[in-house]
Amino acid sequence: MLPTESKKALSFKRCIEDGDLVIVYERHDVMKPVKVTKDGVLQNRFGFYRHSDWIGKPLGTKVLSNKGKFVYLLAPTPELWTLVLSHRTQILYIADISFVVMYLEVVPGCVVLESGTGSGSLSTSLARAVAPTGHVYSFDFHEQRAVCAREDFEKTGISSLVTVEVRDIQGQGFPEKLSGLADSVFLDLPQPWLAVPSAAKMLKEDGVLCSFSPCIEQVQRTCEVLRSDFIEIRTFEVLLRTYEVKEMKVETGAMIGESHDEEDNGGQRPSKRKHISNDDGYAVSQDNSSSPTSVVMARPCSEARGHTGYLTFARLQCLS
Ligand SMILES: C[S@@+](CC[C@H](N)C(=O)[O-])C[C@H]1O[C@@H](n2cnc3c(N)ncnc32)[C@H](O)[C@@H]1O
Structure with a gap:
């Protein structure tokens, strides 16, 4: 459920009710979606939690297990849902999603067409962006995936904002009834170039199309077709680098490789914090005013996601 209080406003102040979906948050990398039921019990390595203790508490509440260990009960926002949903296919992640929503210019009231679901x-992110008055029409030719997507949209409270239809978009194109109504179209299909002529028909004047493809050969073929009806064709690859930040105790100065303080900072005044890097590639910030052995370290996460795909954007050429 998106935390909607009335049909118009998004709110995180809403209290948890029987039947709600919440994200149970242990750590940033340990979360799971749980449907709240008045007789339900959640068990994890910290003990057990009765759902009845959760009902009536606001989203964001910290709740204790029988052993006094806590988890947070969070709203299933698109950001969190993307991290916990069941993967029936490859999915788009936050970096690509953010870029798509921004460059497709998706705002409340927009009509967005998407394939495949x-x-x-x-x-889920498109639905939040078009809420409360817009709509997302999503098409997938795989019947079971469409069924599961509808169930998920029901659970997350966005079913009034998204219509899922079973349709072969590469073979049949988008339905005529949506012709000229779309503010934007998003394609995540194996042969997106086959759907481009139909996407052009669906778009309003100035509408924007985006196609996501993992391989550059798919991008090339799509761009060749885009050139007949679209302008401003641009392709991006979005790479996200996440940093691990840790406070650590360091035995001596021996492990510290380089120092960038007074002597090598161009004669600038020495700062209270010393910035150095150690042999493991961590950038180290040492606070001179407290214990000299306590340091804050930061380095890029080792399991960071690399290439996901290319995002090609294009704007429908106006005839007038
Ligand atoms: C990679 S998944 C899309 C993932 C989605 N963007 C997400 O973030 O969860 C591609 C989907 O396209 C669907 N698909 C493939 N060919 C299709 C076609 N011709 N018409 C409609 N859907 C198609 C597949 O069934 C699959 O579910």
């Missing part, structure tokens, strides 16, 4: 990862 896949696991509904992107659809």
Whole structure:
């Protein structure tokens, strides 16, 4: 459920009710979606938690297990849902999703067409962006995936904002009834170039199309077709680098390789914090005013996601 208080406003102040979906948050990398039921019990390595203790508490509440260990009960926002949803297909992740929503210019009231629906990862963010008056029409030719996506949209409270239809978009194109109504179209298909002529028909004047493809050969073929009806064709690859930041105790100055303080900072005044890097590639910030052995370290996460795909954007050429 998106935390909607009335049909118009998004709110995180809403209290948890029987039947709600919440994200149970242990750590940033340990979360799971749980449907709240008045007789339900959640068990994890910290003990057990009765759902009845959760009902009536606001989203964001910290709740204790029988052993006094806590988890947070969070609203299933698109950002969190993308991290916990069940993967029935490859999905779009936060970096690509953010870029798509921004460059497709998706705002409240927009009509957005999407194919394929896949696991509904992107659809969830599109739905929030068009709410409360817009709509997302999502198409997938795989019947079971469409059924699961509808169930998920029901659970997350966005079913009034997204319509899922079973349709072969590469073979049949988008339905005529949506012709000229779309502010934007998003394609995540194996042969997106086959759907481009139909996407052009669906778009309003100045409408924007985006196609996501993992391989550059798919991008080339799509761009060749885009050139007949679209302008401003641009392709991006979005790479996200996440940093691990840790406070650590360091035995001596022996492990410290380089120092960038007074002597090598161009004669600038020495700062209270010393910035150095150690042999493990961590950038180290040492606070001179407290214990000299306590340091804050930062380095890029080792399991950071690399290439996901290319995002090609294009704007429908106006005839007038
Ligand atoms: C990679 S998934 C989409 C993932 C989605 N963007 C997400 O974020 O969850 C691609 C989807 O396209 C669907 N698909 C493939 N060919 C199709 C076609 N011709 N028409 C409609 N859907 C198609 C597949 O069934 C699959 O579910």
